Amino acid sequence: MQNSNNTPGIGDGINVDLDMELQEFRGILAEALAEGGTQPLLRLTDEEIAVLDPDSLTDCVAPTPRLPELSPQEREWAYATALRSLVSREAVEIANIEELDAVLRSAEAHPETADTPSGVNTDLRITPEVSLALTLRRTAARALAVEQHTSSGTTHMLVYVHGDDLYLVERVTSGGLHMFTLAASAKDAADMVLLFVDPFEVADKDGRLQELTPEQISTDDVGTALSEAINNALVVGQAVLLSDTPGPLLTTYATQQSLWTVYVEKPNAPTGIQARPVGKNTLRKMMTNLITQG
Secondary structure, rough: OOOOOOOHHHHHHOOOOOOOOOOHHHHHHHHHHHHHOOEEEEEEEHHHHHHHHOHHOOOOOOOOOOOHOOOHEEEHHHHHHHHHHHHHOOEEEEEEEHHHHHHHHHHHOOOOOOOOHHOOOOEEEEEEEHHHHHHHHHHOOOEEEEEEEEEOOEEEEEEOOOEEEEEEEEOOOOEEEEEEEEEHHHHHHHHHHHHHOOOOOOOOOOOOEEEOOOOOOOOOOOOOHHHHHHHHHOEEEEEEEEEEOOEEEEEEEEEEEEEEEEOOOOOOOOEEEEEOOOOOHHHHHHHHHHHOOO
16 A cells, blocks of 8 residues: 655654555454464664654654654754665655755755755655554554563563454664564464563563552562562563553563562552562463453
8 A cells, every 4th residue: 555645844744644444454464464473564763653654753652762862953864864764675655756865965065055854745655564564553452561671771562452363563672663573363472572571581480479568569568589589680571551441560570580570450459469470371371461451
């Protein structure tokens, strides 16, 4: 599917018509995934997403960590570079590429007098793969949002639920690279989340279940074993289900030897907080249940 629009230009974002026959495409995708299994779709940067779908910067839950670091002028030229990258990779086609290229060359040669790229109306057509990824991340009824905290910083993973046999998984690096994967089942999506929160695969075996209260959490009165896991965690994960009804929260603490989970059934509930060390199968089941709730 290709789309064409004349728009205000790069600086204001390129508003591409992302409407698709969702039910038809979901059916086709589900059939293809059933035959071929989970498969990578494409990669985009913060800047490329901003160029292709600027409204998603506020409408979508996925972060764009690179963009806040840029000044307005830097962002303008980052968008121009992103557009060139998209064209060179044949992810998009621009009908008036010569006009845009001329403005870019002039701006590089005479930055004090040249027009900016935002002054060019851009006739843009995007490939089906790009349109598909941007549409699926916008139209999910619910999503599992996961954060991974390490000494290197914070990264994110989103699982967009479109049915029992179709999931879009988006991983966002701290540098603003978005990697999209199509998953054929909740288990496949959960396996990707597992590797995200337990990259060293230390989830070994299930331990004793510990019931906690909000007061214990707030005062750090959680017992010696859990306290040590929290203080010595190399990777901390947080997974929350985003839907019309607030979903449960699962926090993971991966140390060198084990992985602990703290499960909160409902926000601000006086009960329903459970903690324990878990093995890989239990962790997979917990993630799968989060993805399939609702």
